[in-house]
Structures are given as structure tokens and as C-alpha cells.
Amino acid sequence: MESIKRVAAINDLSGFCRCSLSVAIPIISAMGLWCCPLPTAILSNHTGYDDFFFDDYTEKMEPYYKMWKTNNVNFDSIYTGFLGSVKQIDIVMDFIKNFKNDKNIVVVDPVMGDDGVLYSTYTKDMQLEMKKLIKYAFVITPNVTECSFLSDTKYEGEHISIDKARDMCKKIEGPKNIVLTGIRSKDKIINFVYNTQTKEETIVSRNAVDVYYAGTGDVFSSALCAFLTKGFNLKESVEKSAKFVEEAVKHTFMCKLDNKEGLAIEKCLNLLWEENL
Template structure:
């Protein structure tokens, strides 16, 4: 039976305030016509960036029964998409989830959320990094940022990186298992005040790049939003470079729509003002072959 709507299992935390994780992923994918079936790993009153005193409920102990019920119901998915995971045990649970639900037409996307700006997040350890290396071996696509790519490879974080070296990094990451490696927030040394998203498709041995002007601000949740648009675009039938382009254009539009307003940036980008653009056809593209 062909489903009228594509279906994604989204394995992420739920932060009640701050437009990140599931509170960003669900509206983005739903707007793109995708059914989102969340597997919450934890419930927080806010995300952990620049908030103090937040409440935190760890759902690790309930995840296996939750997943087993789905398995008994014979639910299947067009995509399995995981993001921030809070412990080695959660990584192992996600690994088992992939074993249970994967099939030939299922896209497995792992966003190895662990670090940024050269440092691991406070909840992350070297043991978590090692187990994340095992998890990405089961993915079709991974979307680490530049810092996370360095940690996965055991490389030193250094923003002075050339095109040849980043290509070698991506090939090495693909050799760990995934067919497609996408690194976000890559510093572009050729052009000042520019950042890039670079992708490598192992099957075709092709590199793609989408660049955008760097805007001097930071909003939590943009990584979740980018990967969500990427997933939605691919499930709609777009090519990899078009999906990259749509993700970058959407995040750029979100930041531009938000930057002019005076409000705490820890609340995230103003998704509500930009969501409708995801229904519009692509009118231009800026991707290039490397």
C-alpha cells in the first residue's frame, strides 16, 4: 500500500520553549507535507542554551517500551531521523531502533549533535563521541557541523582549513558508513564573512557546496531546522544539491527575518514568520560543484 503522506520517525528531545529540537522539527516537516512521529528522548522546560534552572525529565527508561509498541503495530517509516542524544544508552537504543525499522526504501539520517565552536557540549564525553561513531555507521546521511566532524575524526579543531583537507575529511567520514556526508558551518577561507555547507556523495564521488553570507549572530535550533528542511526536501523527491540549497535558503531567511527584531536570541529564530516559504517552489539556486 502506498501511503498518501511520507512518514518520519523523529528521535529528539522536546524543549517546551526556545524553538529547537521537536518544537522546530514538527512544524517544519508538517509544513512540507510530512507526517512526524516523535520519539522524545527527554522533556525540558527550555533548551539548555543560555537558560538556567530548566526542568529536565529523562525518558530513557520509557523509550524501549515506546519503540516496542510501534514494532508490534508494524509501523514503518520513510525516514528515521535522530538528533541530540543524552547518553550512551540512548545511542544504543537508537541503534536498535534502526535495526528494527530499517528497510531498503527507508532513509536514515543522523545529526550527531555533540559540539560547536570547537568544544563538546557539557553533557558530552569522549565515550559519547566513540559511540556516536558507531551510530553514524548505520546512517545513509549524516549532518555534523564543522566542530562535530573534527571530533568524529579525532582531528584538531582549526578554522584555517582548505578545500582539499575538508574533502579528505568527508571521504574519511563516508568510509565510516554513510553514503552522504554533509558538514555545516564550514569556514570559507576563500571569501571573508562567508560560511558554507558542503556535501559529499560517496556513490557518485561528487562534492557539492552552498555558501551564504555570515550574519554575526547566533540562534539555537538552526541546525535542527536545517536538517529538517533537508529531510523534507529529499522525501519530496528533490536532488541532494537542491535539498542543501533549500535548507540554507530557509535558515538564511529565518535569521534575516529575526535579526531586525529586539528580543532574546535564546528564543530561537522566528519560524512562524517564515514557515510558509517552505510551500513555495524554488525560484533560484546557488549550489556549486567542488
């Protein structure tokens, strides 16, 4: 019998709201994979709310994952999301050095900012350290803002040309592939896929719904990691992940749910389960 592949998911955990590990665990599990979380922080709800409980897990991360090493645990992929400090980024790089091998893949979602600005907790030193982390990645999934900062390019909004997307991706050093997400084009959302070695590029577009939901990028990156771990190639994985996000957005929009609560993926997970049959 085929063994169940394992994904090490390094991200924060919000008890309320569909984001980070709260979406990574069900999405990866629905694909028939074993999601092994390494929390970076524990929150009552995400920081988009005025009030929240926050427990920084930085000092616990290393002893936590060293028990995995002691117990000879291995992973088929390593997936990183929001990291809250330079020290956490350094810990994750050490984690990759400990668990990376010739067969597994590393997916880095460089969660840094949105709408042209870095998050309030994100420092210049963290930006520089993230540029080091992405060098370990098979693929990174920046939005337009994050791609601008990683490429040291002026942010010009979400409605950018393919030429602009290509120019930014060319300036990013390290990862084998870049999936530049969330490019706006009339009634479409475009994902620009760029191979930094072969310079091959692919455009994957889906219908857009003019609404924002917290954690949408987490849903996309989690699905992408799952499809890649299952053995789909990058183009197929981006297409399938974008389709899943589109369906989740449409369903959430019809349900008229609070944007802060994120995408209502619960009724859409069957789409991923069907991919696993």
C-alpha cells in the first residue's frame, strides 16, 4: 500500500478565521496528505481585527522540531507561511537545512504585505532575511506587493502588465519558480508562473469576483503545495489551485459572509477530495 505523503506546514494558527494553518491543515488533508504543523504563533483570531490574543512561539519552534529530528521524521514537502521576526526566518532556514533532501520540495509563501505596503510588524531586516529564505524554494507565491519588495521594484498597483510581471520576476534571485499571484486584469485574476532557470512562463487566469477575503493567499498556497506534493507539475498545480480558490470565493460571496472570516472552504473541500480519488 502506498504510504501517505507528509507536509511540514510552518505557519501561525488562528483559532477563529480561515487563514494560515486553519486552512492549510484541512486543504492538505483533503488531498490525502498528512499535514504536520509547526506553529510560529497562536492567535485567537487574525490581526485584521482590532483585538486579538497572541502567543509568540519563536522560542518553542526549535525544540519542537528537534523532536521530529530525534524521532527520524521526514517530509515530502516543506511549506512556509507567515513568519513574525528575523529569528523565525532564521529558524525556518535551519529547519530546511535539517529536513531538505533530494526528493522533497520547498514551497515558500513570502507573507510580507499587501496593497503596496509591508505589514506593520515587517522590518527591513526581515525583508532582507526573506530574500535569503526564498533561495531554498522550489516555488514562491508572492502577491504583487511582495514581488515588488523582493525585486526592489516600485509598486504600481495590482493592474500590471505581463511585461511588468516578467521584469519583476527576473530580478528575484534564488527560487527555481515564481508564481506571482493576484494580478488584476479587467474581470480576471492572473497568476504569472515564471521559471527562473529556463525563463519559461505560463499565464493562468480565472474569473474575478470584486471582493477581498482574508486568507485567500493562504488557501491558494496550501492547495498549490498539496497538488505539487501529490505529483502534479507546476502548471497543473497552479491551474487546479486557482480553480479551487475561484470556487471558494464564489461560494463565500453567495453566502454573504464577513470578509474577515475568510473563504468558506468547508463546502468546497470535496473538490479537492475528488482530485484525490
